[in-house]
Amino acid sequence: MTDPDAPPLWTGTAPPPRRVDPGLYVVSTPIGNLRDITLRALDVLAAADLVLAEDTRVSARLLTAYGLRARLERCDDHAAERAIPEVLERLEAGQVVALVSDAGTPLVSDPGYPVVRAAVAAGLPVFPIPGASSLLAALTGAGLPSDRVLFAGFLPAKSGARRTALEGLKAPGQTVVLFESGPRLAASLADMAEVLGERDAVVARELTKLYETWVRGPLDQLAGDPRCQSPKGEMVIVIGPAAEAPADAATLDQALTAELADRSVSEAAARVAESLGLPRKQVYRRALELSGR
Template sequence: MTDRPLFPPTAPPPRPVTPGLYLVSTPIGNLRDMTLRALDVLAAADVVLVEDTRVTTRLLSAYGLKARLERCDDHASARAAETAVERITAGEVVALVSDAGTPLVSDPGYVVARAVIAAGLPVHPIPGASSLLAALCLAGLPADRVLFEGFLPPRSAARKTVLETLRPGRQTLVFFESGPRLADSLKDMAEVLGDRSAAVTRELTKLYEEAVRGTLSDLAADPRCQAPKGEIVVVVGPGEAEQAGEAEIDAALAEALGRLPPGEAAAEVSRALNLPRKPLYQRALSLKSSALKGRG
């Protein structure tokens, strides 16, 4: 058996890096998750906007790169946005990175991107590592419909208020959380959302990567979820669909009948509310008949 190289001996040639704002994804733990395109952009950048200069300096050093760094944290994002617009207008390449992962996901880079877009200047995403997507892959829960909520409020009352707005949804939920608050957050989720299937993922792509799976109440009581260290992403599966009431069904049918014949209206509402089509069709005929009598 012959040894195979760890990577292809040849790769597509790099494309020219033209002036604009480049949203560069960086590794969330494993430095080998850096992409070739991200390295091309960072090597060509006239300035790199960063959350923490120390973190980005270590990243660049790992690849033998040097760059001019300017802060873009919560306190400096407005000034960073002005800098980006000025530099790109002057024909420069501006890269923006977060401390780890994909920019604009729960970080201040959004302000910069909005300013550059408003100025009519080019913005380019450089895809790469994302704790959100990594957690979804690892959780083993449905990923066809997903709602990313980011960090929940730190206090229980406010946290429950937010969770209550998410309860009726029929999609998988994704949260960021800190270790000290994790167990309390899981308890509140179980209380408000119901005891859904969930996964707590931690230290994604790193040496001690971990995924703890179970119901929300089981996870809240699990010793591994009591103030663990590291970056944490919680994935919560969709809840059971609540049966639509008669008023909701009639309202949906009435709206659909304003656009469609009874058969098509019943089929549309059947898909939307996950209800059998045949009784909906009979109800649609009844509503249509009542409407015609009312006009007469």
């Protein structure tokens, strides 16, 4: 017997709209191109009893573009705490409340966290509605490793504090994603080059918009690139991982000695070669020497 509440199976056609259950919906909105709204986001916004918006004027334009009408209330950094009592009351009454930012996914360097935290603490349902995100758009279009990523948001405005923050981002093997404003971009890139060293990076601007721009190159070159000198708007900076120095002979011997205590030569060599990123034949030869064979 088919469960009537189960999600529809993929049939090759778009499923029909489903009833929007009561709860707080964290709704992603376009970051520039209005066609990047999702069908599910439109369903939620159409059903919402209240839409909490970072800027009601910006959200009003979005709703108008899709012929939607909803009660809008401001929920920026200053108003989020004040909005909590009304939101909880509405959720407890079984209403639908949507939370949106001016562009992209709420809470990602945008307001709204206190509201979501309060709803979760009260045991009330919270539903994320995924969609556009400048963070993910820049990461997937940068052409840099994306299997291990650290998102660090906005860096401090002053150089000294910014360099201190960058020191905490030097862990090897990870791509770093940052946000930055146009007027601070060149100075921030110069600090990144000095603290993080030689790394490939990408500055993405106006993502999904008419003048979408990608500037690629080493950090020190980007710092001097004319296109990175006080451009308008906010940028996403994607910094590739630092090149890892090859393991020295002492490190290789230490790793092999530890592995050879419990494993065969071939097994030990295979594990160490993979962990240190060294050629397997080279590691196997050294393993034979250490084992006395």
